[in-house]
Amino acid sequence: MGASFENILVIKLRYIGDVLLTTPLLRVLRKQYPQAKITVLVNPGTEAVLENNPCVDRVAVLPRGNVLQQVPFLRFIRSCRFDCVIDLSDGDRSAFLTAISGAPMKVGLNHEGRWRGKVYSWALAGRYGTMPMVDYHSQVLIPLGLSPRPYAPELHVSPEEDQAADQILERHGLNNSKWIMLHPAARYWFKAWPPDRFAALGDALVKEGFQVVIVGSENERSTADFVTRAAQLKLISFVGQTSIRQLAALMKKCSLFVGNDAGPMHMAAAVDCPVLALFGPTDPVVWGPWGEKCQIIYKGLDCRECFHPGCSRGEMSCMNLIGGEEVLVAAKRILEKNAHFL
Incomplete structure (x- = not known):
């Protein structure tokens, strides 16, 4: 049985297909934490594929612009008081946002072994490029004490x-x-x-x-x-x-x-x-x-x-x-x- 979380942030700052491939992980999180508030942070233009998804309570979109222009958004992330951040982006920008969140549990992917690994409570090196991306994402469940489930990507049409x-x-x-x-x-x-x-x-x-x-x-x-x-x-x-x-x-x-x-x-x-x-x-x-x-x-x-x-x-x-x-x-x-x- 994994730890209990009430306010979870999942970060995926990539493209439409990448965001869709995170939805099986979101299904696992919803099953494990039915009462938790799950927020997903994505790039502009990708948020539409998460609309109507029952596993997502809120979709946050990272504003375009430099760090100074994004200061209000960074304050928003900090004010949310997430107790768990799961960074699936495998990038420096998302690692910075993870650090800003102040969450006590921070899990991320770091196949390149870069500096960002120090940001996370658990940094998973993984085997990027050798397994389906759904399985690559699911590695972040290990530190949470959870097991992957055979869910497929979801897109809900109204x-x-x-x-x-x-x-x-x-x-x-x-x-x-x-x-x-x-x-x-x-x-x-x-x-x-x-x-x-x-x-x-x-x-x-x-x-x-x-x-x-x-x-x-x-x-x-x-x-x-x-x-x-x-x-x-x-x-x-x-x-x-x-x-x-x-x-x-x-x-x-x-x-x-x-x-x-x-x-x-x-x-x-x-x-x-x-x-x-x-x-x-x-x-x-x-x-x-x-x-x-x-x-x-x-x-x-x-x-x-x-x-x-x-x-x-x-x-x-x-x-x-x-x-x-x-x-x-x-x-x-x-x-x-x-x-x-x-």
């Missing part, structure tokens, strides 16, 4: 968001159609399958009798527009037309999601949408989507040499090794397997 998604589909004439969602962008270009292959895949799926929808944020419009222009047949673009929450609601209603290793891939898996994920420089063992309806195409090329700041292998890159025909075959196989969901 009835109002479901209704908004239905209205979007109706406007585009998709409410009674079989349709597939493609997300051709990625945070880093070398994690993205070539956009001309997404266009060809879209054409092939339209020929199979599906409507094809391209999704992405406004920042990803150039990639999405290239795909729609390169396609020979009509592809529908939802780029910049939905909020994160509306996109999640739409994912619940589509026949298949095909995309790169990025936040939308994890969102689709979290709402139980069939997923075909295309991986290159990142390891799907660590970053892959969770769920029985998820399939991954990955060539296993060791990209550690050139992952940062960019790819240097050119046409021999890990994403270019993924052929269009094999993606189409895999997509059709998933669609046939999940035909009773269509």
